[in-house]
Amino acid sequence: MAKQPDNQDRNFDELALRFQKNIYGGLKGEIRLAVLERDFQEHFNFAPFGNETSKPLRILDAGGGQGQFALKFAQAGHSVVICDISIEMLKLAEQEFVKHGLQKNLRLIHCAIQDLSKHLDSQECLFDVVLCHAVMEWVMQPHDLLVNLPAYVKPQGLLSLTFYNIHSLIYKNLLRTNFKKIQAGDFGGSRGSLTPINPLYPEQVFNWFGELPLDVLATSGIRVFHDYIFNEEHRERDPKSVVELELSFSRKMPYQLLGRYIHVISKRV
Numbered sequence: 001m002a003k004q005p006d007n008q009d010r011n012f013d014e015l016a017l018r019f020q021k022n023i024y025g026g027l028k029g030e031i032r033l034a035v036l037e038r039d040f041q042e043h044f045n046f047a048p049f050g051n052e053t054s055k056p057l058r059i060l061d062a063g064g065g066q067g068q069f070a071l072k073f074a075q076a077g078h079s080v081v082i083c084d085i086s087i088e089m090l091k092l093a094e095q096e097f098v099k100h101g102l103q104k105n106l107r108l109i110h111c112a113i114q115d116l117s118k119h120l121d122s123q124e125c126l127f128d129v130v131l132c133h134a135v136m137e138w139v140m141q142p143h144d145l146l147v148n149l150p151a152y153v154k155p156q157g158l159l160s161l162t163f164y165n166i167h168s169l170i171y172k173n174l175l176r177t178n179f180k181k182i183q184a185g186d187f188g189g190s191r192g193s194l195t196p197i198n199p200l201y202p203e204q205v206f207n208w209f210g211e212l213p214l215d216v217l218a219t220s221g222i223r224v225f226h227d228y229i230f231n232e233e234h235r236e237r238d239p240k241s242v243v244e245l246e247l248s249f250s251r252k253m254p255y256q257l258l259g260r261y262i263h264v265i266s267k268r269v
Helices: 011-024 026-043 068-075 086-100 113-119 143-150 166-174 179-184 203-209 233-236 241-247
Strands: 058-062 079-085 106-110 127-133 153-166 214-222 260-266
Touching: 026 086, 026 106, 026 153, 026 214, 026 241, 026 260, 058 068, 058 143, 068 079, 068 086, 068 127, 068 166, 079 086, 079 113, 086 106, 113 143, 143 203, 153 166, 153 214, 166 179, 203 260
Parallel strands: 058 079, 058 127, 079 106, 127 153
Antiparallel strands: 153 260, 214 260
């Protein structure tokens, strides 16, 4: 299978439905939602995760794809902007909002995050919450993407970021004895694959956070052991315990740094 070109950011137009099923569906998706919702409930003191009487907020889902969490915010009465380079992913988001009668709470912008400022006027550029989930690993310049995100966060506003963890990818290949892949440093995904083109070292991303006007509030691993259970039958036989234990170990070292994804919540200073 041909490698994904290394000179362009990833567009999911041809993989939208597969992405929806593999990333958000099944036990993998259940674990992801459980960890994110736990983190949100601890640090978002507004609906739908905190105070139900909170005033309507402005939410940006940057690279938001089908807008799964954006929908939850809209259902709580907040105003949501979703931007994405994939028109097919945006169509999926629009379908869900229409199905729930929430079109009035939604604005879709078909563009890369790097170009978002071209589509917003000066009064629209600041948001109470910015979500950027599973995007950094699909762009060629992840540092540039991250350092521009605080510009969209209001003072004391919140940024929720997830990224694909290269340690997890390396460890899984070690367990599968894919030694040549490790020795070659060949970690980018093939065309048609859901393995990112640019998996990231958490230590590097944490250093980047240190450069920014952001205070880190929480860091969690997502799928810290699930993906290493290679027997599918064993992995699925007790999903309740899997989710409970994923939550339990998601912030403990060294397990946190084995998560397939890392979630960071930070506050704009």
